[in-house]
Amino acid sequence: xxxxxxxxxxxxxxxxxxxxxxxxxxxxxxxxxxxxxxxxxxxxxxxxxxxxxxxxxxxxxxxxxxxxxxxxxxxxxxxxxxxxxxxxxxxxxxxxxxxxxxxxxxxxxxxxxxxxxxxxxxxxxxxxxxxxxxxxxxxxxxxxxxxxxxxxxxxxxxxxxxxxxxxxxxxxxxxxxxxxxxxxxxxxxxxxxxxxxxxxxxxxxxxxxxxxxxxxxxxxxxxxxxxxxxxxxxxxxxxxxxxxxxxxxxxxxxxxxxxxxxxxxxxxxxxxxxxxxxxxxxxxxxxxxxxxxxxxxxxxxxxxxxxxxxxxxxxxxxxxxxxxxxxxxxxxxxxxxxxxxxxxxxx
Amino acid sequence: xxxxxxxxxxxxxxxxxxxxxxxxxxxxxxxxxxxxxxxxxxxxxxxxxxxxxxxxxxxxxxxxxxxxxxxxxxxxxxxxxxxxxxxxxxxxxxxxxxxxxxxxxxxxxxxxxxxxxxxxxxxxxxxxxxxxxxxxxxxxxxxxxxxxxxxxxxxxxxxxxxxxxxxxxxxxxxxxxxxxxxxxxxxxxxxxxxxxxxxxxxxxxxxxxxxxxxxxxxxxxxxxxxxxxxxxxxxxxxxxxxxxxxxxxxxxxxxxxxxxxxxxxxxxxxxxxxxxxxxxxxxxxxxxxxxxxxxxxxxxxxxxxxxxxxxxxxxxxxxxxxxxxxxxxxxxxxxxxxxxxxxxxxxxxxxxxxxxxxxxxxxxxxxxxxxxxxxxxxxxxxxxxx
Numbered sequence: 001x002x003x004x005x006x007x008x009x010x011x012x013x014x015x016x017x018x019x020x021x022x023x024x025x026x027x028x029x030x031x032x033x034x035x036x037x038x039x040x041x042x043x044x045x046x047x048x049x050x051x052x053x054x055x056x057x058x059x060x061x062x063x064x065x066x067x068x069x070x071x072x073x074x075x076x077x078x079x080x081x082x083x084x085x086x087x088x089x090x091x092x093x094x095x096x097x098x099x100x101x102x103x104x105x106x107x108x109x110x111x112x113x114x115x116x117x118x119x120x121x122x123x124x125x126x127x128x129x130x131x132x133x134x135x136x137x138x139x140x141x142x143x144x145x146x147x148x149x150x151x152x153x154x155x156x157x158x159x160x161x162x163x164x165x166x167x168x169x170x171x172x173x174x175x176x177x178x179x180x181x182x183x184x185x186x187x188x189x190x191x192x193x194x195x196x197x198x199x200x201x202x203x204x205x206x207x208x209x210x211x212x213x214x215x216x217x218x219x220x221x222x223x224x225x226x227x228x229x230x231x232x233x234x235x236x237x238x239x240x241x242x243x244x245x246x247x248x249x250x251x252x253x254x255x256x257x258x259x260x261x262x263x264x265x266x267x268x269x270x271x272x273x274x275x276x277x278x279x280x281x282x283x284x285x286x287x288x289x290x291x292x293x294x295x296x297x298x299x300x301x302x303x304x305x306x307x308x309x310x311x312x313x314x315x316x317x318x319x320x321x322x323x324x325x326x327x328x329x330x331x332x333x334x335x336x337x338x339x340x341x342x343x344x345x346x347x
Numbered sequence: 348x349x350x351x352x353x354x355x356x357x358x359x360x361x362x363x364x365x366x367x368x369x370x371x372x373x374x375x376x377x378x379x380x381x382x383x384x385x386x387x388x389x390x391x392x393x394x395x396x397x398x399x400x401x402x403x404x405x406x407x408x409x410x411x412x413x414x415x416x417x418x419x420x421x422x423x424x425x426x427x428x429x430x431x432x433x434x435x436x437x438x439x440x441x442x443x444x445x446x447x448x449x450x451x452x453x454x455x456x457x458x459x460x461x462x463x464x465x466x467x468x469x470x471x472x473x474x475x476x477x478x479x480x481x482x483x484x485x486x487x488x489x490x491x492x493x494x495x496x497x498x499x500x501x502x503x504x505x506x507x508x509x510x511x512x513x514x515x516x517x518x519x520x521x522x523x524x525x526x527x528x529x530x531x532x533x534x535x536x537x538x539x540x541x542x543x544x545x546x547x548x549x550x551x552x553x554x555x556x557x558x559x560x561x562x563x564x565x566x567x568x569x570x571x572x573x574x575x576x577x578x579x580x581x582x583x584x585x586x587x588x589x590x591x592x593x594x595x596x597x598x599x600x601x602x603x604x605x606x607x608x609x610x611x612x613x614x615x616x617x618x619x620x621x622x623x624x625x626x627x628x629x630x631x632x633x634x635x636x637x638x639x640x641x642x643x644x645x646x647x648x649x650x651x652x653x654x655x656x657x658x659x660x661x662x663x664x665x666x667x668x669x670x671x672x673x674x675x676x677x678x679x680x681x682x683x684x685x686x687x688x689x690x691x692x693x694x695x696x697x698x699x700x701x702x703x704x705x706x707x708x709x710x711x712x713x714x715x716x717x718x719x720x721x722x723x724x725x726x727x728x729x730x731x732x733x
Contacts, residue, residue, distance in 0.1 A: 212353070216730055230732045233724075240723035243730055244668045246353055247661070248640040255357055255643055263639075270636035319632030320625060326635065327628070331386070331617030332379075335435040335609070336372065342639045346360045346646065 001067070008049065008060065009067045015040045016075040025300050028078030029168030033134050038079060038102065046081075048098070050089035056098060057088070062195055066202035066257040073206025073308075076300040078169050080104050080130045082199050087139045090192065094150055094184045101136030104129050104155070107193060107312060109143040113151055116185045121151065124158075124176045132172030133160035141192060148189025152182040166306035194265045197312040201253045201272050204308050207301040208275060211283040212246050214298060215239060218287055235286060242282045249275035254345075261344035266322035273315030276305045353730065355661060357643075358650035364428050367421075371432040374405060384438060388700045390608055390708055391564070393439025394518055399473030402433070402440065408447050409471040412455060416467035423653040427646060431602040437610045441515060446470040448601065449594045450477035450523055453541070457582030457590050462543065466521070480510045480524035480544070480568070481591065488721050490525075491535045491588065495570065497526040497542055503576040504528070504542060506550075509569050512715075516553050516566035522546055524570070525591055528584055539587035542579045549573070560707035592659075598716050600648040600662035605641040605669030607712060608676040611698075611705050612638075615680050618695045619687060627683045634679050637672050641665065660729030663722040670712040670719060677705045 001009075019040040028034060041047065050065050051057020065085060072081050080102060087103030106129050114121045126132075126140055138158065140151040157180060161173035186192060216239060219230030229235050249272045256268035280302045284291045291298040309315065329337055378384040378401075387393070402408060407429045412418025433440050451470050454462050469475040486493045495508025506526060516522065522544050529538035546553065550573035556565040582590050612634065619627070645665050651658040681702060684690055690699040713719045727733050 209353070216732065219732065236727035236732050237720065237723045239730060239732060240667070240726035243353060243726050244664045247355055247664055248637075248644055248668055250353075251355055251357070251643040251647060252636070252640040258357065266632070267636040267639040270633055271640045274633070274637075315633075316629055319630075319636065320628045321632070322635050323628035323632035324621075327616060327619060327623065327631070328621045329616060331613045332436075334613045334616045338635065338638065339368075339431070339435070339642075342642045343360065343365075346358050 002064075004060065005064050005067050008064050009071055011044055012041070012046060012068045012071045015044065015046075016071060016077060020075055020077055022297065022300075025076050025078055029164075031133075031162065031170050033102075033131065034078050037077060041081070047084045047088050047103075049085055051092045051098065055092040057092060062198065062260060063254075063257040065199055066253070069199050069203040070206040070209075073203035073301075073304070074210045076207065076210070076297075076304055078167075080135065082196070082203060083130055083135075083139075086192075086196055086199060087137065089195075090139060090141070090150060091152070094186070096152060096182065096184070099137045102131065102134060102155075103137045103139060104132055104135035105139045105141070105196070106130075107141045107143070107196065111142065113140070113142040113144065113149060114181060114183050116149060116183045118183050119180060120178050121153075121176070121181045122178045124153075124174075124179055124181075126174050128163065128165070128171040129174050130165075131170050132158065132174045133162065133170060138174065141186065141189065143189070146185070148186040148192070150184045150186050152184075153179055167300070167303040169307065171307075190262075191260075193312060194260070194262060197269055197318070198253070198257050198260075198265050200308055200311050201268055202257060204272060204276060204305055205250055205253050207304050207308075208246060208249070208279045211279050211298060211301045211305075212239075212242055214301075215242070215283045215286045218290075222288075222290075229286075238282050238286060242278055245275040245278045256345070259344035261341060263322060263325050263341035264344055266318045266325070267341075269313060269318035270315055270322055273309060273318075276309045280305055355644065355647045356650070358424065358646040360424055360428075360646070361422070364422075364425050367425055368428050368432060370405075371407070371429050374402075375432065375436045375438060378438070384436070386614075386697060387437045387610060388697055389560075389562075389704045390437075390610055390701065391560075391562075392441035392444055392603070393437075394441035394515060395439040396442050396473070396518075398439050399442035401473075402438075403443065403471055403473030406471075407433075408443050408473055409451050409467060412451065412467060412471070416455070416463050417471035418467070423649045424646070427602070427649040431606065431642075434602050434606040435609055435613075442476050442518065443470065443473050444603075445479055445514070445519075446475060446477040449479070449597050450521070452597055453523060453581060453590060453594050454543075456593065457541075457586075459578065461578060462581065466543075475521065476515060476519040478513050478516045478519040478522045478546075478568075480513065480522045482512045483509055484511050484567075488718055490591070491539070493525060493527060493539070495524065495526045497528050497540065497575075499528070500574065503574055504579065506542065506544065506570045506573040506575065509567065511565075511567045512556070513553075513566045513568050514564050516546065516568050517555065517563070519546055522568065523581065525587055528587075536588035538585050539591075540584050541581040541587045541590055542575060543581055544570075544573065544575055544579065548575070558708075558711070560704060595717065596657075596659050596662050597652075599666040599722070600645055600652075600658065602642075602645055604666045604716070605638065605645065605672050608673045608680075608705050608709070609638070611680050611701055612676060614695075614698045614701055615683060615689075618689050618698050619683070623683070623687055627686055630679045630683060634672070634676055637668075637675070641669050641672060645669070660726055663717075663725040663729070666716065667719050667722045667726065673712040674709045677702070677709045681706070
């Protein structure tokens, strides 16, 4: 890990330790925004991490951003951290002004959106927007037959219907009869989807790691039949299986973030999907009834995994994408292509 | 390593590894063009002495060993590249596989100078086949309960006992046999030793065990008063358990633990073409992602071994995940073949034969080289539960 990345990660870990506690995580379910955390992140320039230096940012890599989101996921940090960080990067790349506050970001497909250069969007509606009612700017990346477009809107121009995701965080429906917009054609729209997908993957990975570690600790604390439940082979076998999921998915997510290779990113999201399923099943099974109460912290990670796992392309989407990269090959050219994709991060 | 820090570094492949990969691919293409590598109808490591000789001639057997014993002094990652390319192309490597992977390294690490000189130069040419003498009829997962013994006689050892599931014993010249040489006073792991035995000696009786895939790879090997001289002892008398533990780590993390059924996927992709149902693409994409994850992990372990780090838990994870993946692959290919109607009316006859064989063979994946339940015990210890 580079010195920069260690510094970024340690900075964010310190902020998370100082400016986020369980009360903040619980309050997010009541739509109370974790302001203390975001103020601390902003003071340290974290929202501008991915923005190039010549545009006023820090100019860090996607893999650096992934390292930070992994820490945020581990801490179950609520709020649109990813959306704000990637949103600023999008604005800078499109040659637009950076936002001064919170950004929400959604990718949409199959809805009518205004043409590049349009100034208004009539009868506008978007759904499941993270912290949509609280965001200062809402960015919409829309798939159209002519490619992807970025639509920049002000949060205040929308009317919000409050909705929630599986973690209890706001995912609001937004509507406006007519609102001012800026619309820009995105040259490499797929790259933005992949970037969002791998950043979310890193956030999930952090939540997985916390849930795994907590489960191992718990089995050393909880006693039944006169001994720690971690002494039972049935428990050991489950956690050993989960260890495999953690190690396999973390290696691939890291390699994908490092290389930004399209095939590795699709593979990372696919493999992570299975790791998430196993994490939710096994960590709850190991915790027994205790883990099912809202009070116990395990669900703050497992419910976030439920909320996040299909963002920016579901496992199913990424699996189909990955397969289609290779199905035009024949029986002898197939392995070399798969092999070379896998080597993208290691030289 | 504890649970709190379950992580593994990305490997760095040196540029020469990439050059080497192209050399191996060129070799495979040459063999194919010359008709010496027909598309397989079976999975598993084929046995072909001439193929092993040709691979040896390229310097790809014992390639990490010192030059004085015929090696090339290349890195574990380079060996990794060669093995993965050969396996993915289903090149029959069975004649040198065990010797290259574990018998040679055991001799290098624990053997005497005379033993190294006697065996290693013959292994690297592909002339000599080794077999593994660990499992017994009454001693499978609980290896330390083994009954085979060697008693000290003047100038050597007299071996009695029975070894089982011995791959290629009927082709092999040698076996490294794990035997009890003295009674354990404390731990059961004491008093166990490794002896190298010439399988042509009187008293060695090899009989076939035909597998449920209707093949003769395995054997039962009976030792009746087989006498070997003192120079057959590998390492220290009584240190066999430690030696065999090191050997098993080499046996568990390589690409053979997740590539066994890969040929089936290549054949499937060849038969499938670009147009298929979305559900078939989804299943295929899923197993490809598992393959790439395992590959990453397996390379990381090769890199750890290269750096002299202990990778016992990580190797066990590779084998646990890898062998389950191999079984899963067979199921997924079978589903896609059905969904796409690929083998109906005599189409894709070779894929059909390969799939039948893979189904018959698949139960062995999660058993050979240590059952997955035993491996998960090792992983549980690694994360601090035992």
